[in-house]
Amino acid sequence: MDLKRRALALAGLGLAMPALAQPRFPSRPITITVPSPAGGGTDYAARLIAEPLGQILGQPVVVENRPGGNDVVGLMAVARAQPDGHALLMGYCGTMAGRAAIGGTGGISTTNDFLPIGQVSDTPQLIVSHPSLPVKTLPELVAYAKANPSKISYASAGSGSMHHLGTELLKSRAGIDMLHVPYRGTGETISDLIAGRVQFYMNSPPPLVALLRDGKVRGLCVSSNERHPGLPELPSAAEAGFRDLPLNVWFALFAPKDVPAETRQQLTNALQKTLQDENLRRRAFEAGSLVSFATPEQTTQRLNKEIEGWKATAQQANIKAE
Structure with a gap:
């Protein structure tokens, strides 16, 4: 082989190397960080999806509670993690929107430092x-x-x-x-x-x-305009004279902002499939939680809208970050 052909062959091999070096996702267990203690709603949402999500992805999904600093400790851990899809966050609307609205998430921006994978549940309080x-x-x-x-x-x-x-x-x-x-x-x-x-x-x-x-x-x-289907004996807020209270609690799965698009899509597809399981939906319903998948785009829109709404409430009530 002459020098020119050898150079072209080596160049072609070099171009192929990065593609060959791309690791398959997931290549190891995935961690869902819960930035609050065990036993709460965020913890419940993470543990509800962990095992079936892992079965779909082909790697174990473990839940790690990292409370502290009004959830900032857990937020920071995920925001600073390697953005390869193996470190995820179970986001609670009270943190992602409520605390964000009052500047209570430290140096972390819930809108700029994370990307939604999808909403898990949406339930009246x-x-x-x-x-x-x-x-x-x-x-x-x-x-x-x-x-x-x-x-x-x-x-x-x-x-x-x-x-x-x-x-x-x-x-x-x-x-x-x-x-x-x-x-x-x-x-x-x-x-x-x-x-x-x-x-x-x-x-x-x-x-x-x-x-x-x-x-x-x-x-x-x-807290909703309609009665909760799993708790039909309780009146709605509208029946009690308080219509349109924006108090539903939602939880969504998030990844660090620089997660590759294809990895994010794989996670979104897996989450959506996980939430279609009737046994999972039944277990959540019996606990009072209503499973409700929303796309990353829908979750982003909701997050931004609620941050603006809670800013107004916080200003009126003079609520400031601790």
Whole structure:
């Protein structure tokens, strides 16, 4: 072979090398980071999809709880991870939109540092009270709060959480006052709610359904315009006189911003297939969670819209990042 042919052959081999070097995805176990303690709605959403998602992708999917700093610790871990699709985030709307709206995510931007893979669930919140309060409906609670200003304490998972912003929005619409008691996570909140140290709370159904059925909390209503199909005995917020409260809780899967487009699409396809499984949907429904896939584009639009909406609520209630 003359020198010219040899050079062309080597050049061709060199051009082929990068293609051959591309690793197959996934090449190792995938981690879904939950930036809050175990036992909450974000943790539930991650564990709901982990095993079946891993079966579809052909690699184990493990859930890692990394709480701290109002979820910033977990957010930062994923934002700074290698963007190859093996490090994912289960995003909670209260963090991705609510805390983002008040500047409560540190140096992390929930819109610029992550790309959505797809929405996992979209569920009305349960609005509950401690049984010691002499109320059985939301209108009764409003009347009691007006007659007893600042005597009711409500719990949240910190500034900017859906429990916090949602309750402040409800307070504004109802013209009532309640004392805010922030917690680090759902587990601590539930313990104090059961003990009666806080008397009012709203959250996604999974952490509350068993307590509701055991009589440890009293269900006042769900936060949507329609009744929850899994909890038909509870009135809707619209029936209680509060229509169009933007309080549904949603969870979505996110990847670091520089994840390759083909990897992102593979993950989106796998997530959509995972959420079509009837057994998974039934288990979620029994826990009070409504599985609802949304595309990356739809999730992005919702995230941006809710950030702007919660900015207005935070400004009105003078809510600032802790």
